Amino acid sequence: MVILFGAGSAYAAAPPPEAATCLACHGPHGEGMVDGDKPRLAGQSAHYLDKQLQDFASGARDNAIMSAIAKGLNAQTRSKLTAYYASLPVPAPLKGTTPTAAQAARGHQLAQEGAEAKRVQACNNCHGPDGSGVALSAPALAGQLAPYLATQLKSWQQGGRKNDAGNLMSSVATRLDDADIAAVTSYYANLDASTPSTR
């Protein structure tokens, strides 16, 4: 009963009707989708989600589908949706995303320590301890889906995404190669940031 109560309370809030559009790609619980690189939204900070929606609308973040959707949202709806997704529990990492030992080691190095040879600082400097995010400045990376993270790093590299302060992410992303990206994204995807009640 306790478990049921815990799980039940975590999912208690019914999705706002406007979330119907989101569910199709981001999953019924905001868990994201590996196919098509759709990010997990559950548990991400409302501030971050709201800024991304504004940036999709303005074009600072390039994505045809999200841009069209974001342009149709007013501030009030954005606020409702982002608060909802921020409140959802973070699921456990997907099965089958375990990095190789070499990837785990390289991913851990990039995340925790950085790489002097490439002049890349630790991801966690900005993304918080173990990539847990910093509410008003940087998104959580822990438990995020690897294909989405990889697509974003490529997008920072290629200039499709440029909605951060000081071009910090493009500075970092352009110094990473494909093996680094595979390592660091699988490392973060496999970090268990799940909300305790869902374990």
Added chain:
Amino acid sequence: MVQRLKEVDVVVIGVGMVGSILAKELAAAGYKVVGLERGSTRFTVPEFQSPGIHDELRFDIRKALMQDNTREPVTFRNNTSQSALPVRRWESFLPGTGLGGSMVHWNGQTYRFQANDFELATRTKERYGKGFLDADVTIQDWGVTYDELEPHYDRFEYLLGTSGKAGNIKGQIQPGGDPHESPRSREYPTPPQKEHFSGALFRKAATGLGYHPFPQPSSNLSQPYTNPEGLKMNTCVFCGFCERYACEHYAKSTPQTFILPVLLANSNFELRTGCQVQRINLDSTKKTATGVTYIDNAGREFEQPASLVITSLFAINNIRMLLLSGVGKPYDPTAGKGVVGRNYAYQTMSTVASFFDEDVIINPFMASGASGTLINDFAGDNFDHSGLGFIGGAFIGAVNTNGRPIQYHPTPPGTPGWGKAWKDAVVKHYNHSIMFSLHGSSVSQRQNYADLDPTYKDAWGQPLLRITFEFPQNDLKMAAYVTAKGVEIGKAMGAKQVAGSPRKAPYTTQQYQTTHNTGGTVMGNDPSTSVVNRYMQSWDVPNVFVIGASAYPQNASWNPTGTLGALTYWVADALKNKYLKNPGHLVSA
């Protein structure tokens, strides 16, 4: 048992900013260079990374990046009637140690001095007449001019990627910059950092009073930058952990970000860390250096022969190295004769604190070490000193560098120093206060000097450096005058309460002021009043070059690093184009 090593072309003592730039220039020109560093290697990754680098107790309070004063302190006294005692805790100034030197923990404030600073004695006499200064003031000209240094300032700023706004390009005044600056050849490499709210309030008030605010030139970069060495740097994130810390983001210009990777990749250069240089060795004539002797971390003693010795230590350590080596005649304050240790000077720092109502939100923690807005209207000789009885001045600026919880507690005068009332005041004022820095010049004076301590020795048995210093009357008058101007600006910002704290005597080593120690191995054109010539070459031992802020005959109203960078490239050119082609005196005495 001293091991004698194979001779090299150049030995560089101290691999900090000056040492790494010069070593890179000379190694690239084909010379075999050995760099001796007493500290350890350290790089942005892994040594400077979060969260360890934000340990305020370790870095602010316990001074983890500083010279180890359990092994190598300095001794201090205010005047010759006192007995100097060792400084067991760094407080007033913070000399660094380790690869990259003190620049690793700097704030990134990157100024040029003005043209008249380099000819201060001449210009002062021209403008204010003979006898304007106190009799014991010993200011003098540098032997090098601003125009000669301008290309080297430019090169240094482009090496660092300094973020700023030019105020004078080739004589054309530029809107938004500092109209008082001496002409520069082009714009800064990157635009100014964002202005924080305290800077915006300062700008408005200063403009209203008819002054000329401009953004502080910062080597915490405003945007990504690739320097002429091909090294990429990042944008500063305003984390507020600059001074006393190393930068985790490749955003603060330090040797680690702007030169060391290039230097260390050059096979003509060899870095040796953990090497405590004991002295520069001289031959029997005492007119030629044969190399240096050092002791490594294992206690082994080595002699490293070299054709050219460059001492590129922090200012006070340059003085000590010459005194320990017998290079140049030590200064005697009684006779006023001798040169090594003479004209030791500092920086005359004052503050103005402005306290606002609680609806004015300052967010002081959102800062970089060099963000901020300031005026030069009362700096240097930018105002008429007639009848004031002093020379020099200070920049006045809202250049808040941090809001770190252990170090930053603005409270109004009258607040108790501890207990509930203090805590309440910190909570009340932390987010609603603006601190101005009044960064004042420092004249050299006959009584202020450095020599070897007769009593205290370092861990290797060598005498410590003894500093004898008191604030000159000239500078105390200056501080009082400029602080009054700062208080007016604080009031014009609408602060509820404004407290000016002009610098007062006695000088104490127990309160942080600034790490801008200057003089002691002064440059100039007259061997009787300078240790090195205009190329920073020893008058006495011409294959020894002494490069540091120790060369400044007196200190100006701005942070000294930019000028030291310019002098470094000035010397690099003289070495490559003149000295190394034909070793000998570059200037005849």
